[in-house]
Amino acid sequence: DAGVIQSPRHEVTEMGQEVTLRCKPISGHNSLFWYRQTMMRGLELLIYFNNNVPIDDSGMPEDRFSAKMPNASFSTLKIQPSEPRDSAVYFCASSWARGSSDTEAFFGQGTRLTVV
């Protein structure tokens, strides 16, 4: 398996523009997580999905952020409009979980977003 695939790896955009980050989880995994990492705030969980359904989006900073998972093999995180304070590394991770059993979360390489 190729692992969790994120695109793009780097994104530089101007304030006010829409940004879409993409993630392909590992085949067979049923949990998907979006994290944001900054020096100041560390690794923050933004939202996670189980079986394509959003379970907890309490970490999404504000309405400018939205995430979708239309099927088991694809998810997007969208920021519209983007602001300089959104600059961070965004990670997607996936795992398998069922009842009291689960695997570790496998992380993508991350998308480094810079909003100027």
Place this chain on the structure above:
Amino acid sequence: AQKITQTQPGMFVQEKEAVTLDCTYDTSDPSYGLFWYKQPSSGEMIFLIYQGSYDQQNATEGRYSLNFQKARKSANLVISASQLGDSAMYFCAMRERRSGANSKLTFGKGITLSVRP
């Protein structure tokens, strides 16, 4: 309230020596999993070791072992025979397994480890 607490400042260890990285957690869920990840300067997140709340023995993976003290709610990572390549940020994480739902994976703030030659 913080679920995962990693309070150590930057840690230093001499090459070939052992080092312990501390992690305490907070949960009322009887079933949970604890994870440690390594993030080198290149940025990727690398899974190291896992401990289930019902596991009778402490987890071990090569040079990594987890000192799990359930009553104290601590899950410290022990790295034996440190190598220069162990220099990285280390994150402790927890996944609670509330009945009927798969819960989120929450990370601590991380600890920076530097291995001296």
